[in-house]
Amino acid sequence: LWQLEALLQGQFTGFGKDASAFSQNLSQSLVAPRRRNFIQRLTQAAVYMIDENWQRVWVLILWILAMAGLFFWKFFQYKNRAAFQIMGYCVCTAKGAGETLKLNMTLILLPVCRNTITWLRSTILGSIVPFDDNINFHKTIAAAIVVGVFLHAVNHLACDFPRIVNSKEDIFQEYLGYAFKDRRPSYLDIVGSIEGMTGICMVVLMSISFVLASHWFRKNLVKLPGPFHRLTGFNSFWYSHHLFVVVYLLLVIHSFFLYLNHDWRQKTAWMYLVAPILLYLGERMLRILRARHYTVNIVKAAIYPGNVLALHLTKPPGFGYKSGMYLFLQCPEVSPFEWHPFSITSAPGDDYVSVHIKTVGDWTLEMKRVFSEIMEPPVGGKSGLLRAEYKQGDDQSRFPKLHIDGPYGAPAQDYSKYDVLLLIGLGIGATPFISILKDLLNLIKLDDQPDSNADNGKINESIRKEKKPRCPSNAYFFWVTREQGSFDWFKGVMNE
Numbered sequence: 102l103w104q105l106e107a108l109l110q111g112q113f114t115g116f117g118k119d120a121s122a123f124s125q126n127l128s129q130s131l132v133a134p135r136r137r138n139f140i141q142r143l144t145q146a147a148v149y150m151i152d153e154n155w156q157r158v159w160v161l162i163l164w165i166l167a168m169a170g171l172f173f174w175k176f177f178q179y180k181n182r183a184a185f186q187i188m189g190y191c192v193c194t195a196k197g198a199g200e201t202l203k204l205n206m207t208l209i210l211l212p213v214c215r216n217t218i219t220w221l222r223s224t225i226l227g228s229i230v231p232f233d234d235n236i237n238f239h240k241t242i243a244a245a246i247v248v249g250v251f252l253h254a255v256n257h258l259a260c261d262f263p264r265i266v267n268s269k270e271d272i273f274q275e276y277l278g279y280a281f282k283d284r285r286p287s288y289l290d291i292v293g294s295i296e297g298m299t300g301i302c303m304v305v306l307m308s309i310s311f312v313l314a315s316h317w318f319r320k321n322l323v324k325l326p327g328p329f330h331r332l333t334g335f336n337s338f339w340y341s342h343h344l345f346v347v348v349y350l351l352l353v354i355h356s357f358f359l360y361l362n363h364d365w366r367q368k369t370a371w372m373y374l375v376a377p378i379l380l381y382l383g384e385r386m387l388r389i390l391r392a393r394h395y396t397v398n399i400v401k402a403a404i405y406p407g408n409v410l411a412l413h414l415t416k417p418p419g420f421g422y423k424s425g426m427y428l429f430l431q432c433p434e435v436s437p438f439e440w441h442p443f444s445i446t447s448a449p450g451d452d453y454v455s456v457h458i459k460t461v462g463d464w465t466l467e468m469k470r471v472f473s474e475i476m477e478p479p480v481g482g483k484s485g486l487l488r489a490e491y492k493q494g495d496d497q498s499r500f501p502k503l504h505i506d507g508p509y510g511a512p513a514q515d516y517s518k519y520d521v522l523l524l525i526g527l528g529i530g531a532t533p534f535i536s537i538l539k540d541l542l543n544l545i546k547l548d549d550q551p552d553s554n555a556d557n558g559k560i561n562e563s564i565r566k567e568k569k570p571r572c573p574s575n576a577y578f579f580w581v582t583r584e585q586g587s588f589d590w591f592k593g594v595m596n597e
Contacts, residue, residue: 427445
């Protein structure tokens, strides 16, 4: 309360001695809210929850209904087949889970198609689909895949296969003889077949990818002994995630060699996968081609207090973006394969592209080391602990080579839709808001510039209004940081 009082007094400094009296009168006029019963509180909480999450709710409901429909469709289909007489509800559950796996292995690729999502954000779907939650949806689908794999694998390995092996010869020949060419297999025969080996290999590879992508391993929170410590961190997550290429290949093979289905029309896995795989491959090819096309040179690099590396790059032709977007950055000298996302801190109207990188991980620390080798202490009152600038006639080869890919959409890019902005940044989290503030400053400057082509004042004003894009009327920026030196990161913007 005392902080609120101090804030209110700061807003009315013109009152002088009357500020305290005003604050006292204001506090006395505050009325406690009427107490509500449990039902009212629960109803209001539900209304707030639906209002905040209705986009997520309808997408999740549609997804769950689709999974339930596929599961029960396949469940009852196998209940009416001959195999049910030997394997019972185990085969129904395994096949139902397998059908949901086909759907989820299809959907899990869509949230990581970043170019497609960036384009869809600008369509009418952007107002009804929560594209900003794409990674959370990706993780949710991964969790559903874990459940599906467990149900599918356990029911087959612990129930279906033993029942086949232990069934009576006459019953086996009557109901499953056609599937195994009238020869009852052993447990090892089933597990060692193409269907069994591809399934087991998929479970192993997916388990590795899932574990190394978990929060504890990806954030390096698990401390493994000796040489195993390299199994944690972002690099392990990144490389293990590319095992999905092998997993999808094994999935297609697994779906074509099925004991109980010999009709190719019932082998539908490829029908689920073909479209999203082609879309994802197109995305990856586009990223590769665009990264080669977007050649950038370093204009300025600086290291600031708080372990922040600032990079100013030349703006490639056709690289259009909005404030709040982000790009991917690669430094072949550090790693020829790794791409890392960073918010763009320059404004769309600037003639350069800038990013500010917090050096906390392996890749970012190596970036800092590489750039610090070519930097020197600043001179002439310039900011930063170390700096390196490209001047006309300098050798650009002394700077590390960089590639960029993007830009990609982010929630902050929609700031122009609002009349009043409240921007709250914590440490390096202020980077997208700096780009927004720069853009607002550029719009203010554009508005203040006289139009030399207009002779009449009224015509001049109407032309300026037509040219000026929609802009918030007020913007409040709160930046909380651990050290005062952090404000040097954006000294020029803060001064303006």
